[in-house]
Amino acid sequence: MKNTAVLKVANFAWFQGIWWLVILFQNNAVIPVLALIGGWILISPKRTEDIKLMSAVFLLGTVVDAVLTVCGLFVFNQTEVLVSFWPIPIWLSLLWAAFAGTVYHSLTAFKGRMVIAAIAGAVFAPLSYIAGAKFGAVELGTSVLRAYIFIALVWSVIFPLCFYLSNRFEAKQAQA
Numbered sequence: 001m002k003n004t005a006v007l008k009v010a011n012f013a014w015f016q017g018i019w020w021l022v023i024l025f026q027n028n029a030v031i032p033v034l035a036l037i038g039g040w041i042l043i044s045p046k047r048t049e050d051i052k053l054m055s056a057v058f059l060l061g062t063v064v065d066a067v068l069t070v071c072g073l074f075v076f077n078q079t080e081v082l083v084s085f086w087p088i089p090i091w092l093s094l095l096w097a098a099f100a101g102t103v104y105h106s107l108t109a110f111k112g113r114m115v116i117a118a119i120a121g122a123v124f125a126p127l128s129y130i131a132g133a134k135f136g137a138v139e140l141g142t143s144v145l146r147a148y149i150f151i152a153l154v155w156s157v158i159f160p161l162c163f164y165l166s167n168r169f170e171a172k173q174a175q176a
Helices: 005-043 045-071 091-101 114-134 144-175
Strands: none
Touching: 005 045, 005 091, 005 114, 045 091, 045 144, 091 144
16 A cells, blocks of 8 residues: 555544544554554565664653653553553553554654644644543543643653654665
């Protein structure tokens, strides 16, 4: 499959489907989300890069959201933690991996535009978390305004970092 408008739209729809699955069904969405991630990897024209970036962002996002949880910004019900040693619900870590699956595809408009990526991350990522809270997937441990500010600060770094990592993985793949 070539990186065309159809691929971008399919990738965007794929991620939105995963977002809705995890927000509405949390732990009950884990198996379908794993299947969707596996399906994407099978059809991706950048399979190797996607796997590397999805793995890195899966871990990075888990650490980031674990820190925000420990700091009290996010509150999860203990029944949401499916794996006892994992610091956040696994569905949230999988959402990070799925997000990384959009970087080479539907989010290419941000590639090489780190300032725009920082602004977009600061504006849109908090809205996603707040929407998740409105649907009951997470509880905010502070006011919506404070949560927005903290998440905006974090994502103004995380979103450009994802593109930095994608460039590194792409460059290494080109050298191979």
